[in-house]
Amino acid sequence: MGAVASCIVGVFNSIGACLLGIVHIVGSICSGIVNGIVGLFEVLVTCLTCGYCGRRKGGTGTGSRRIRRSRV
Secondary structure, three states: OHHHHHHHHHHHHHHHHHHHHHHHHHHHHHHHHHHHHHHHHHHHHHHHHHOOOOOOOOOOOOOOOOOOOOOO
16 A cells, blocks of 8 residues: 555656646746847847947047058
């Protein structure tokens, strides 16, 4: 009788672990989708507030530049 009860407990434990795994997968997928949407909004807000879209990083480009001259 103990073996039958142990088998039933094992079956329920495995079913519970499977269901928790499915819930974890669904949660991870939802989290990834939400993080992607937040990233898109972050790029959009950065573009609209700072005007960063399409410009080079690192200044305006009018600063001093090093000119290489040949040593001939």
